[in-house]
Amino acid sequence: MALAACAQAEESGVVQPGTGAIADSPAPVAVPDQPAAPRLQFAGRLDRQHDWLYRHMQRLLSGFDTAFSRTGEAALVVPLSPLRIGLDVDFLHGARGMRSTLRPDFEATVHLPNIERRFTVFVSSADLQESSTDANAERNPVRAGVRFAARAHASLDVGVRVKFRPVAFAALRWSPHYQSGDVNFYPFIKPYIESGLGLGASGGVAIEHWRERWVLRSASFADWERRLSATSWSQTLQVGHAQAVIREGRYDRLAAGHDLACGTLAHVTASGDRLGRALAWEAGVTFKRPLHGGWLYGYVEPLVRWERTSQWHPDAGVRIGFDALFWGLASLPGVIAERCE
Numbered sequence: 144m145a146l147a148a149c150a151q152a153e154e155s156g157v158v159q160p161g162t163g164a165i166a167d168s169p170a171p172v173a174v175p176d177q178p179a180a181p182r183l184q185f186a187g188r189l190d191r192q193h194d195w196l197y198r199h200m201q202r203l204l205s206g207f208d209t210a211f212s213r214t215g216e217a218a219l220v221v222p223l224s225p226l227r228i229g230l231d232v233d234f235l236h237g238a239r240g241m242r243s244t245l246r247p248d249f250e251a252t253v254h255l256p257n258i259e260r261r262f263t264v265f266v267s268s269a270d271l272q273e274s275s276t277d278a279n280a281e282r283n284p285v286r287a288g289v290r291f292a293a294r295a296h297a298s299l300d301v302g303v304r305v306k307f308r309p310v311a312f313a314a315l316r317w318s319p320h321y322q323s324g325d326v327n328f329y330p331f332i333k334p335y336i337e338s339g340l341g342l343g344a345s346g347g348v349a350i351e352h353w354r355e356r357w358v359l360r361s362a363s364f365a366d367w368e369r370r371l372s373a374t375s376w377s378q379t380l381q382v383g384h385a386q387a388v389i390r391e392g393r394y395d396r397l398a399a400g401h402d403l404a405c406g407t408l409a410h411v412t413a414s415g416d417r418l419g420r421a422l423a424w425e426a427g428v429t430f431k432r433p434l435h436g437g438w439l440y441g442y443v444e445p446l447v448r449w450e451r452t453s454q455w456h457p458d459a460g461v462r463i464g465f466d467a468l469f470w471g472l473a474s475l476p477g478v479i480a481e482r483c484e
Contacts (some may be wrong), residue, residue, distance in 0.1 A: 157387070157388055157389075157390050158387060158388070158389045158390070158404050158437065158468070158470075186435060186436075189435055189439075190435075190436065193438060193439075193467075193469070194472050196469065197469045197471075197472065198472075200224070200226065200469070201223060201224065204224055204253060204255065223471075224251065224252060224253045225251070225252055225468075225469065225470045226249070226250070226251045226468075226469040226470075227249060227250045227251075227391065227466060227467070227468050227469070227470070228248075228249045228466075228467045228469070229247070229248040229249065229401075229464060229465065229466045229467070230245075230246070230247050230248065230464055230465060231245075231246050231248070231442075231462055231463065231464025231465075232244065232245045232246070232462070232463055232464065233246075233446075233460060233461075233462045234460045234461055234462075234463075235446075235448060235458045235459070235460035236458065236459055236460055237453060237456060237458035238453055238454075238456040238458075241460075247268060248268050248269070249266075249267070249268050250265075250266075250267050250268075250269065250391060250393065251265065251266045251267070252264075252265050252290075253265065253266065263289070263290050263292075264287070264288070264289055264290070265287070265288060265289075265290050265300070265302075266285065266286070266287045267285070267286050267287075268285055268286070269286070269393060269395060270395075271286070271304075271312055271314060271335055271337060271345075272333070272335070272343070272345040272366045273331070273333065273345060273393060273394045273395040274345070274364060274366060274375075274377070274395055275362065275364060275377060275379065275394070275395040275396075275397075275398035275399035275412075285304070285305045286302055286303070286304050286305070286312070287302050287303065287305065288300055288301050288302015288303065288312075289301055289302065296317060296318060296319035296320075297315070297316065297317045298315075298316050299313070299314070299315050299316075300312075300313065300314045300315075300316065301313045304337075310337060310338050310339055310340075311337070311338045312335060312336065312337040312338070313335065313336050314333055314334070314335035314336075315333065315334055315335070316331075316332075316333045317330075317331070317332045317333070318330070318331045318332075318333075318392065318394060325352055325353050325354060326350065326351070326352050326353075327349075327350070327351045327352075327353070328348065328349075328350055329348065329349040329350075329351075329394065329397060330346075330347075330348045331345075331346055331347050331348065331349075331394040332344070332345075332346040333345045333346060340368065340370060341368070341369050341370040342368075342369040342370075343366065343367060343368045343369060343370075344366075344367050345364070345365065345366040345367070346364075346365060347362065347363045347364035347365060347394060347398065348362075348363055349361070349362040349363075349394070349397055349398055350362075356384055356385055356386055356406070357382075357383070357384055357385075358381070358382070358383060358384075358385050358408075359381070359382050360379075360380070360381040360382075360400075361378075361379070361380055361381075362377075362378075362379040362381070362397065362398035363376075363377075363378050363379075364376060364377045364378075364379075364394075364398055373416060373417065374416075374417070374418055375414070375415065375416045376414065376415055376418065377398075377412060377413065377414040377415075378412070378413050378414075379398055379399070379400075379410055379411070379412040380410065380411050380412075381400050381408055381409065381410045382408075382409055382410075383400075383403075383406055383407050383408030383409055383429075384406050384407050384408075385403055385404075385405070385406035385407075385408065386404075386405040386406050387404035387405045387406070388402045388403060388404050389402050389403070389404045389440075389466070389468070390402065400429060401466075403429060403431045403442070404431065404433070404440055405431060405432050405433060405440070406431065407428065407429065407430055407431075408428070408429045408431075409426075409427070409428045409429075410425075410426070410427060410428075410429070411424070411425070411426045412424070412425045412426075421451070422450065422451045422452075423448060423449065423450045423451065424448070424449045425446060425447070425448045425449075426446065426447050427444045427445060427446030427447070427462070428444065428445060428446075429442055429443075429444040429462075430442060430443050430444070434465065437468075438467065438468045438469070438470065438471075439465065439466075439467050439468075440465060440466045440467075440468075441463075441464070441465045441466075442462075442463070442464055442465070442466075443461060443462070443463050444461065444462040444463075445459075445460075445461050446459075446460060446461065446462055447459050447460075448460075
């Protein structure tokens, strides 16, 4: 297998992780010294730092896993482990003045086939329910565990939330993808159990229609918790022009429109804690573009939010963020930058 030279993009404009093994990675090529513009020098250093961190992480995982290969058996090839790091911050001016909310976000799938040949390790900052709203709530601590591929489109997660007192959890996730012509269906069902929280179940469905690069999407989500005997929900409608999207398999990023890689996406979202009772409305327009190559993306989103707790005062502001993809080497930008020109 050959290592993809960068985060690849198919003809449909989908950014995907590279495949292969780090052992097949091409060695850096020495380039004779020549004058370069300061902007190009900075871009080159940025790519080198990205590739250094990516190679170092992959080789560290590969060496760790190979050391645990079974005695007398050839070590299995360690596949690449993709990592995405994101960060966004909201600045909203409400009835009581300006407030800000910082939300780090990351997702890593660690492949260690020699340690255990039937599951993969994951580390994530996403909440267990994969809710796309709940912007004002405190972000959940880091979750880590193992993922068993039960069957097609289904997986079983078992792990802990990293806190002062670790919290154990288990979840069975079913998330297939169906397509009929220009329409895509993304159903999502996830029963779960967590110590201190008890039983619960989340689910939803996203339906999107593509016409060339224009997209119309509806995303519904609901989460039921047995302890509270309550169901929270959200409904989002999105429309926009997308030259490329980032597919990760997380329902919350799809429903929130954070899977956009390059383009403009407008959305309206309603959310509540009781069926038929809305607690908040939000409207905004996201402008997202690659900041560098095919691995670093930035976005800005002017938005307005109305909340019941503030007597529906229109809180206006902006959301700013970035996504850094460690899904392959940055030596080639791919076709994403060309799509966004």
